[in-house]
Amino acid sequence: MVKQAVTISVNGTEHPIQVDAADRLIDVLRDQLNLKSVKEGCSTGDCGICAVVVDGKLVNSCLMLAAQCDGRRVATLEGLLEDPTMKRMQGSFIANNAAQCGFCTPAMLMAAWDLARHSPEPSNEEIKVAISGILCRCTGYYQIIDSVREGCGRGGR
């Protein structure tokens, strides 16, 4: 395997790293940068719990090669802990008991944060679409939908 040098901006810091052609973004985030909020579930794009934001778009990090992220900006939950929108969203998730086993929670928060940036007062239908790519294995969707609605601002705390 030939290693390739890439520079990926993760949570605001430039990381020059060596990657194999087969390394996916999730491999680099978890194994090289120790960002464990990014979970590996199905590895085939069906469950979405590896969701991160790349260049402003929510994507599945298991479906993206690290080498293709050269020069791109990646945001994970770890980098958003002080972000006001994310703080409000996390508070809302806690207040509404939106986390059961917690496995999907980081990805749900990323999807919710992405929605909140574009749509401050989403309808339930918009919320359902926004989180439709993330599988909650506990099926606790109602608490999540309530949390996202409140976290987005309407009726927010």
Add this chain to the structure above:
Amino acid sequence: MSVLELYSPTDLNDALRFIEHDHRNLAIIASGTDLLPRMRRRQVSPSILVDISSFTEDLRYIRQSDGTIRLGALTTVTDLLDSPMFYGKLSIIREAAKLFGAPQVRNVATVGGNVCSAASSEDLIPVFMALDANLKLVSAGGNRTIPLKDFIVGKRKTAMKPSEMLAEVSFSPPGERGWTAYEKLGRRNMLILAMVNEALSLTLENDLHTIRTARVALNRVSGKIPALAVKTSDFLEGKRVTDQTIAQAQKVLASELSLTSDFRGSGEYRTEVAQVYLKRLMERCTRQIGGGS
């Protein structure tokens, strides 16, 4: 995954020169949402990937000129949803894009990747087929245009040569007294691969009763291959839109389909749904055009 190498060409010409001369087991990668899971399942094992994802300046666009709509191969499904172009007669594109994969997949999955995968799971193929879409293939030796219906020659098999790459999908919206419609059935509403995926483009004659052109396309017609339902489409043309015509067309469709069963659904059930959808699509299009009886 056992990828040996990733080649990142400097520009499109570099990529075309590369695929013309490199004869290893090569795969072109855009977003990889279809390719990477298939590599992981070892359904394909390329030894080199050619990354075209950075050619957005050349290949990511939605343009309209002389009544033809042109989509660059790297146009994402989210781009289709964000475009003001796909309302009214072309809302079929929006309908399909809305039910396509998940938001995270739509954000990166490309029109070109969907078409080149040539599988029954690719939601945009029946839609483009119903619109009689043409494909522009580019290579170092020159370009050619091929109808989508001739491009897909088997399950995940296309008429594209190893030295060629898909650059553009083009189609015209239905003309006067024309409309399009789309239906998709999966085991749930979202984040699901289709069991049945059916698209119709219909135009009526001046009398608003007689069918001028009909194009019915499905994700599976024979086996697992997306195709036009040619017999059903031909049957409809020239007929008057009546309940009887639709009932007959449903029978023609049932005889034309030869569907196999898998974990997503049985062949019998798919055939049943395809017939129900044909009626629904005919009614939706006719109502929009303001015709029928």
